[in-house]
Amino acid sequence: MEQIDLCGADLGKTYQVVGMDLPRAAQMRLIALGLTEGTQLEVLNKKRGGAVIFHVRGTRLAVGKKIAEKISIRKIS
Amino acid sequence: MVLYMKEEKELKVGFVGNPNCGKTTLFNAYTGAKLKVANWPGVTVEKKEGAMKYHNHHFKLVDLPGIYSLTSYTMEEKLTRKFILDSEVDVIVDVADASALERNLYLTLQLIELGKPVVLALNMMDIVKERGMEIDLHRLPEMLGVPCIPVSARKRTGLQILVHTVAHHKEKRKAILEHQHPEGRESRHRHDHHAEYAMVYDDTIEDKIDEIADRLKERGFECQNYRWYALKLLEQDEEIIERVGMDFSDLIDRSYEADIINEKYDFIEEIIEECLVNKQAKAALTDKADRLFTHRYLGLPVFLSIMAAVFFLTFFVGDWLKGFFETFLEWFSEGAETLLLTAGVHKMLVSLMIDGIIAGVGGILTFLPNIFILFLALAFLEDSGYMSRVAYVMDGLMGKLGLSGRAFIPMVLGFGCSVPAVMASRALENPADRRRTIFVTPFMSCSAKLPVYVLFSEMFFGKFAILAAFSMYLLGLIIGILTAFLLKGKEEVTNPLLIELPEYKSPNARTIAIYVWEKVKDYLAKAGTTIFIASIIVWFALNFGPSGFTVDMQESFGAVFGKALAPVLATAGLGLWQIALALLSGLAAKEVVVSSFSVLFGIANISSASGMSELSNVLADYGFGAANAYALMVFVLLYTPCVAAVGVIKRELKSARWTAAMIVYQLFIAWLMSTAVYQIARIFLR
Numbered sequence: 001m002e003q004i005d006l007c008g009a010d011l012g013k014t015y016q017v018v019g020m021d022l023p024r025a026a027q028m029r030l031i032a033l034g035l036t037e038g039t040q041l042e043v044l045n046k047k048r049g050g051a052v053i054f055h056v057r058g059t060r061l062a063v064g065k066k067i068a069e070k071i072s073i074r075k076i077s
Numbered sequence: 078m079v080l081y082m083k084e085e086k087e088l089k090v091g092f093v094g095n096p097n098c099g100k101t102t103l104f105n106a107y108t109g110a111k112l113k114v115a116n117w118p119g120v121t122v123e124k125k126e127g128a129m130k131y132h133n134h135h136f137k138l139v140d141l142p143g144i145y146s147l148t149s150y151t152m153e154e155k156l157t158r159k160f161i162l163d164s165e166v167d168v169i170v171d172v173a174d175a176s177a178l179e180r181n182l183y184l185t186l187q188l189i190e191l192g193k194p195v196v197l198a199l200n201m202m203d204i205v206k207e208r209g210m211e212i213d214l215h216r217l218p219e220m221l222g223v224p225c226i227p228v229s230a231r232k233r234t235g236l237q238i239l240v241h242t243v244a245h246h247k248e249k250r251k252a253i254l255e256h257q258h259p260e261g262r263e264s265r266h267r268h269d270h271h272a273e274y275a276m277v278y279d280d281t282i283e284d285k286i287d288e289i290a291d292r293l294k295e296r297g298f299e300c301q302n303y304r305w306y307a308l309k310l311l312e313q314d315e316e317i318i319e320r321v322g323m324d325f326s327d328l329i330d331r332s333y334e335a336d337i338i339n340e341k342y343d344f345i346e347e348i349i350e351e352c353l354v355n356k357q358a359k360a361a362l363t364d365k366a367d368r369l370f371t372h373r374y375l376g377l378p379v380f381l382s383i384m385a386a387v388f389f390l391t392f393f394v395g396d397w398l399k400g401f402f403e404t405f406l407e408w409f410s411e412g413a414e415t416l417l418l419t420a421g422v423h424k425m426l427v428s429l430m431i432d433g434i435i436a437g438v439g440g441i442l443t444f445l446p447n448i449f450i451l452f453l454a455l456a457f458l459e460d461s462g463y464m465s466r467v468a469y470v471m472d473g474l475m476g477k478l479g480l481s482g483r484a485f486i487p488m489v490l491g492f493g494c495s496v497p498a499v500m501a502s503r504a505l506e507n508p509a510d511r512r513r514t515i516f517v518t519p520f521m522s523c524s525a526k527l528p529v530y531v532l533f534s535e536m537f538f539g540k541f542a543i544l545a546a547f548s549m550y551l552l553g554l555i556i557g558i559l560t561a562f563l564l565k566g567k568e569e570v571t572n573p574l575l576i577e578l579p580e581y582k583s584p585n586a587r588t589i590a591i592y593v594w595e596k597v598k599d600y601l602a603k604a605g606t607t608i609f610i611a612s613i614i615v616w617f618a619l620n621f622g623p624s625g626f627t628v629d630m631q632e633s634f635g636a637v638f639g640k641a642l643a644p645v646l647a648t649a650g651l652g653l654w655q656i657a658l659a660l661l662s663g664l665a666a667k668e669v670v671v672s673s674f675s676v677l678f679g680i681a682n683i684s685s686a687s688g689m690s691e692l693s694n695v696l697a698d699y700g701f702g703a704a705n706a707y708a709l710m711v712f713v714l715l716y717t718p719c720v721a722a723v724g725v726i727k728r729e730l731k732s733a734r735w736t737a738a739m740i741v742y743q744l745f746i747a748w749l750m751s752t753a754v755y756q757i758a759r760i761f762l763r
Contacts, residue, residue: 025150025506029575031335032146034180036342044364047373049473051482051574057342058179060363062371062469064481064574 004075006068007050009043015073016040022070030071033061040076087135089165090243093157093188094172095181096143097579099200101125102230102588103172104140107240111591113497115459117486118143118577119504124160131240139166145180147187149316151506161191168194168243175199175212175227176580178353182345185221186276192302194246195223198239203229204580211354220348222254222275231585274304278340285311288328296323312337363462363580370463376470383463384492387454388550392531392543395447402443403685410435410681425626429616432679437612437672440683441604444528444668448600449593451524455493456592460584464489465576472574478561481505481574484514488557491521492550493596495722499729507572513564515726516739519718520557522550524600525667529713532671532684536693537706545707549714556715556746603666611662611669615676618658635677649712649751650705650759660712666719708755716747 003018017039020027034057035041045053050065063071092100096118105112108127113120125140141160142153149155161169171188173181178199188195197217199205205212218225224242228235256271270277277283289310290303298321300306309317310325312334370379413435417427458464464486472482484505490498495518502514522530530549534542618635620626627633639654642661646652651660655677663670675683678695682688696705717723717740727736 026573026575028148028150028334029145031338032148032183033577034183034342036339037335038339039342045367045371045373047376047469047473049476051469051472053367053371053469053578058177060367060578060580062465062472062482062574062576062578064472064476066573067575 002074003072006043006052006054006063006071006073007046007065009046009052009054009073011043011046014040014042014076016076018072018074020071022067026067030063030067033057033059035061035071041073087137088167088244088247089137089139090168090170091139091141091161091166092170092172093141093161093184094143094200095145095174095177095184096120097577098143098172098174098181099230100143100172101140103170103198103200103228103236104138105591106230106233106236107136108138111595112140113592113595114588115464115592116462116579116582117459117464118579119501122500122503124156129240131244134244136240136243144184146184147191148312149314155316158191161188161193166193167247168196170196170198170239170243171223172198172200174201176201176204176208176210178212179345179349182348183341186341186344189221189223189275190302190305190308192305194248196239196242196246197221197223197225198235199225199227200230202227202235203232204582209355213352213354217348217352219253219255220275220351231587276341276344278337282311282333282336282340285328285333289325292323292325292328293321298323308337366581367466367578370466371469376466377474380467380470383458384489384550385547387451387458387492388547389543390454391447391451391527392546395444395450396531398446398450399443399684402445403682403688406435406439406443407682407685410439425620428620429613431681433612433616433676434609436675436679436681436683437615437669438604438609440675440680440688441528441608441668441672442601443682443684444531444671445597445600447527447531448524449597451527452493452593452596453589455490456589457584458489459592460582460588462579462581465578468574468576469578474558475561478558479565480510480513480561481572483572483574483576484510484517484561487514487518488521488554491518491523493524494599495519495521495523495718496725499722499725502729505572509566510572512730512735513561515729516564516742517557517561519722519726519739519743520553520560520715522553522714523667523718524596525719526713528668528671528684530710532674532689533706533710536689537703545710549710552711552750553714556750560742560746603668607666608669608672611665612672612676615658615662615669615673619677630677645748646712648755649708649748650701650755651709651712651751653699653701656709660716663713664717664720666721667713670713704755704758707758708751711754712747712751714747715743715750717743 009015017035017037019037020030039056042055043052044055050068051062052068053060053062092104094100097116101112101114101121104110104127107129110127112125121140121142127138129136129138141157144154144157147154147158169188171185173185185197199212214225214227224246226235226239226242228239254272254275270283286304286307289307293303293306306317306321310321311329313332369375410431414431417430467489468482468486471485475482475485487498487501490501498518499515502511505511505514530546534545538545619630619633622632622634630636635658636654639658642657643652643654646657659670659673659677662673671683674692678692680688680692683692727733730736
């Protein structure tokens with residue numbers, strides 16, 4: 001399956017995290033929130049500006065474009 | 078009967094947990110404190126201590142800001158970690174939002190690894206039940222090795238049992254741990270750590286932990302918990318590497334941080350699998366509501382409509398209630414004057430009481446209904462869970478200013494009061510972002526500016542009063558946004574948005590009541606102190622002059638000061654010495670602008686219809702009309718906030734120079750905008 005970044009994800013679809021390339025502090029915070037490699041996430045909402053809301057490990061997170069475009073994901077369903 | 082004194086030892090208990098998990102609600106429930114709680118992450122920005130007694134135990138409770146992990150990447154995490162490691166907390170109460178157990182357990186595992194006694198408080202059990210989920214409270218403590226107590230801080234259930242457990246858990250007992258590897262993942266551990274530790278890593282990591290711990294001991298490094306230090310060294314935690322100061326390059330070939338985290342989450346998945354029943358029973362309601370509130374096009378209009386609704390409620394309903402207060406004030410003021418005069422009190426003293434104190438303080442008290450409704454509405458917004466959504470909705474716009482949507486939360490809070498709003502900016506990690514947010518916040522129309530708008534818009538704009546007042550809120554937002562833009566450096570957004578969106582909750586009556594009552598109390602206290610004293614000072618400034626007591630205000634000290642300042646304000650149509658003096662006194666608190674007008678023009682009941690027509694007649698004699706009134710409102714909106722806000726700003730900026738720069742900037746903007754507005758308005762309103 002092809003790899004995309006979170007900005008290009010479709011609403012309501014489930015993806016698997018493939019990797020992240022963020023400044024260390026932001027990356028560690030995301031990981032602490034459960035966004036580890038291989039985790040599944042469901043895209044709940046997104047905006048033209050690039051901000052995305054997704055569901056991961058029982059939590060809803062909103063991230064800005066600068067973060068979303070650095071999270072690579074792979075489609076599951 | 079034998080009487081004996083049991084030694085009463087103080088137990089120090091730290092409340093640690095994820096942001097927005099209800100630590101402060103729990104802390105309030107125990108200590109009777111009324112610290113602010115709301116439903117968005119990052120409300121608590123400062124460590125708070127409180128005390129309570131239970132049987133023979135004295136407890137010192139510490140409420141800490143919410144954290145997601147115990148790394149050294151953020152200030153709060155570093156502080157919390159240091160606090161637990163160094164200050165000898167006897168017991169950690171790990172407060173977890175049981176309705177989001179999976180994410181909360183990550184911190185739990187790290188806290189357990191610290192080696193201090195931990196009690197897991199499973200908070201929000203009422204919500205767990207509501208959603209039809211169940212937690213296996215027998216299996217969970219077996220897997221974690223710590224007591225797990227179901228509580229609901231909001232509903233105040235389970236609180237007694239939790240303290241009881243804390244009191245009995247102060248000496249860490251040997252944990253009863255039972256671990257069964259899931260089928261198909263047979264254990265091939267060389268170590269049998271499962272009886273000792275909840276979190277056991279794979280053999281490579283466990284081997285390294287043992288070797289590092291041994292070496293730490295050999296070389297005489299002293300600490301309570303070698304395993305934890307070994308883990309942190311494996312994670313290549315900078316702070317710990319420095320603290321330990323030994324070379325481990327032969328053992329630690331790379332950072333094992335990712336492995337350690339992944340294994341923790343693997344274990345959490347096991348726990349969830351075994352302990353959480355019905356986890357799919359989700360509240361679909363939040364998702365449905367979010368379809369509207371975070372809609373890509375409608376999100377912003379919805380937010381603006383909500384703010385407009387708050388505003389109209391404040392003005393219309395507030396004004397209706399205000400009428401009753403005015404009637405009472407009128408009756409009280411007249412009664413007091415008759416009483417004092419018949420009792421033969423000196424005329425000067427009567428004047429101080431009636432024209433100074435009752436006119437000043439009483440006039441401000443009549444605005445209480447407006448303040449009450451404003452804060453009631455804000456309390457609903459904050460407690461519902463909507464604030465995080467606002468951060469998301471505003472992220473695009475704020476991004477253009479080089480800020481994350483998170484920076485918009487302090488701005489919304491600024492509609493209530495600048496002091497907590499400025500404090501809330503701490504949730505922004507980057508100091509430059511924080512500074513810019515602090516610069517912007519005072520331009521929001523805080524509740525203290527409200528009386529000025531109500532009074533002057535109703536006096537001069539008749540049926541357009543509400544529009545005139547509403548325009549102040551928009552103007553404040555616009556100036557704030559322009560300011561953020563002006564201060565924008567060349568760099569891109571350095572701290573992009575990253576915020577948790579909590580489930581929507583029906584607002585809790587108790588939380589709302591505490592929130593609103595605290596604000597109302599503050600307002601009453603302000604009327605009784607700052608405004609009271611300011612009214613007296615203004616009265617003295619008006620009745621005494623270089624030549625002593627004077628009947629002619631023109632000869633008073635107040636007039637002397639005012640006349641010195643007035644020429645500067647003349648370009649904005651505010652060149653009267655009385656106005657200059659009122660604005661000057663408004664630095665004590667913005668409401669004082671209104672109370673000073675009462676005292677200055679000797680109007681007993683300024684916000685009533687008769688008081689208003691009296692004042693507008695007096696002002697009309699000076700040629701003060703609608704254009705001047707609008708310029709005055711603009712000036713009050715934009716000029717330097719009250720001393721309390723300036724104090725907090727200075728503390729948060731940690732710089733007298735930046736604070737001074739801000740004051741100069743605000744005065745300049747206020748003068749510039751009010752002058753511009755006045756000059757333009759004069760063309761149309763004449």
